[in-house]
Amino acid sequence: QVHLVESGGGVVQPGRSLRLSCAASGFAFSNSAIHWVRQAPGKGLEWVAATSHGGSKEYYADSVKGRFTIARDDSKDTLYLQMISLRGEDTAVYYCARDVSTIPDHYYGMDVWGQGTTVTVSS
């Protein structure tokens, strides 16, 4: 079965850092583009970042550029999101999601999602 499992969320003070992980199983992780998408409490979906097949390209939302870094370890079938200088507006459920595309550096839509991990930024 195809699975993505996020971990690493928690309560963190403003200005601190946190690293999220997303463990993949049941598919060829190294051949997949992967996204992070977040959802603030009671709000809609916000795309955060994406990494291409093999990690050669990274893309970020303006709201996190310079503070968040997406990375992947294909030997461990794991995706990461390193977050620094966290703000209250970063409070959200963070999902990792696989792109349905099998073409390198093409992104069609997110067909496999994890259950999400909650990040709360509060003093």
Added chain:
Amino acid sequence: EIVLTQSPATLSLSPGERATLSCRVSQSISYYLAWYQQKPGQAPRLLIYDTSSRATGIPARFSGSGSGTDFTLTISSLEPEDFAVYYCQQRANWPITFGPGTRVDIK
């Protein structure tokens, strides 16, 4: 950044009725639009990508159409499990952006 607007914000319908959801985009995105369904407490589910391609396992009652700046998701006959929030999403330009969502609830 490309802005997506969804209408209506809420759609109140009965099971068996047809649902028509609209997504308008601030600039032409060709056919690079996807639709997702999200139920409370669950992750989103991909329904449609590239305007009209149904994702794996998605029932035929879900269909998408449109191009350029105007797109539509149609649910031909609502089943009880279809009452949820629906989001459109563009992939034409970075950053990827989502619409604010349309809630389909039971009348």
